[in-house]
Amino acid sequence: xxxLSLHVLDIVNNSIKAKATEIxxxxxxxxxxxxxxxxxxDNGCGMDKEFLKTVTDPFKTIxxxxxxxxxxSMFQAAAEATGGKLKIxxxxxxxxxxxxxxxxxxIDRQPLGNMxxxxxxxxxxxxxxxxxxxxxxxxxxFLFDTRQIKEILGDVSLANPEITMWIRGHIEEGLAELDS
Amino acid sequence: xxxxxxxxxxxxKIKNQVEVRRESDSSTRIVVGMATCGIAAxxxxxxxxxxxxVGKRNLANVNVSQTGCIGMCRLEPIVEVFxxxxxxxxxxxxxxxxxxxxxxxxxxxxxxxxxxxIGAAE
Ligand SMILES: Nc1ncnc2c1ncn2[C@@H]1O[C@H](COP(=O)(O)OP(=O)(O)O)[C@@H](O)[C@H]1O
Ligand SMILES: [Mg+2]
Numbered sequence: 001x002x003x004l005s006l007h008v009l010d011i012v013n014n015s016i017k018a019k020a021t022e023i024x025x026x027x028x029x030x031x032x033x034x035x036x037x038x039x040x041x042d043n044g045c046g047m048d049k050e051f052l053k054t055v056t057d058p059f060k061t062i063x064x065x066x067x068x069x070x071x072x073s074m075f076q077a078a079a080e081a082t083g084g085k086l087k088i089x090x091x092x093x094x095x096x097x098x099x100x101x102x103x104x105x106x107i108d109r110q111p112l113g114n115m116x117x118x119x120x121x122x123x124x125x126x127x128x129x130x131x132x133x134x135x136x137x138x139x140x141x142f143l144f145d146t147r148q149i150k151e152i153l154g155d156v157s158l159a160n161p162e163i164t165m166w167i168r169g170h171i172e173e174g175l176a177e178l179d180s
Numbered sequence: 181x182x183x184x185x186x187x188x189x190x191x192x193k194i195k196n197q198v199e200v201r202r203e204s205d206s207s208t209r210i211v212v213g214m215a216t217c218g219i220a221a222x223x224x225x226x227x228x229x230x231x232x233x234v235g236k237r238n239l240a241n242v243n244v245s246q247t248g249c250i251g252m253c254r255l256e257p258i259v260e261v262f263x264x265x266x267x268x269x270x271x272x273x274x275x276x277x278x279x280x281x282x283x284x285x286x287x288x289x290x291x292x293x294x295x296x297x298i299g300a301a302e
Binding site (some may be wrong): 001006008009070071074114117118120121124125150151152154156159160161162163164165168169170173 | 215
């Protein structure tokens with residue numbers, strides 16, 4: 001994966017597979033402190049302690065025998081390449097929190113990429129999930145919450161092409177304001 | 181910023197079209213593989229381009245959706261087209277441009293883009 005926003009899409013898909021109904025994504029860019037933090041929190045099925053160990057265990061043999069995939073380890077590698085790390089906490093039946101830190105100006109830090117497209121794709125396939133996307137940059141912030149959108153839409157689906165285009169544009173403009 | 185008032189106006193417009201959109205039995209389904217392998221290979225812009233074309237061309241009975249791993253990771257991004265009464269068409273190694281071409285030629289004009297299909301890739 002070449003962009004952090006692609007990792008976000010992939011990791012949120014884990015939450016969706018875990019039957020989450022509420023998913024919170026927070027991106028915090030603190031350029032002066034030289035940190036970038038991404039956290040993804042869900043209320044899905046969670047993982048028990050034993051399984052959680054294998055998911056972040058660097059000994060890949062366990063992973064292959066368990067036939068679990070690559071998504072988390074790729075995200076972890078992207079963080080570690082910048083001197084950062086990936087932490088997961090999870091509780092069976094409660095949910096999961098994935099928190100990843102990066103060194104902002106590290107030469108190997110992947111660009112954030114197109115978060116508007118990631119959110120467009122996530123919200124378009126999943127009407128029954130509430131997404132909260134909070135993006136902080138220095139002292140500015142942008143908040144996108146599908147609960148507010150659904151209140152306006154009533155029974156019109158978030159998957160409607162015109163709605164997804166609006167969502168994309170809305171987020172693009174909101175994020176551009178963080179840079180201005 | 182694209183305002184909530186604008187969203188409300190779009191919603192009202194859609195609600196007025198809803199009756200026309202309800203013939204879901206005759207609808208075409210376009211499915212994009214969005215597992216880790218698909219995303220890493222570039223499925224996100226492919227999916228976004230398909231949604232964009234369907235929206236812009238107002239193709240009311242075309243439905244774009246996402247699925248997990250289709251099981252041929254090295255051929256990702258993969259797009260499958262299901263049309264009622266026809267055989268499934270599997271497109272492989274998709275890009276944004278190829279995706280737009282598939283909407284124009286296959287979905288709108290009814291001509292399968294053979295050169296992008298799995299048959300041509302194998
Ligand atoms: N948010 C989550 N909630 C519950 N289980 C999770 C979550 N994220 C990951 N998992 C578990 O960890 C496994 C490994 O995840 P990942 O590295 O993304 O690979 P993959 O999704 O391809 O299996 C998943 O298969 C799933 O069992
Ligand atoms: Mg995964």
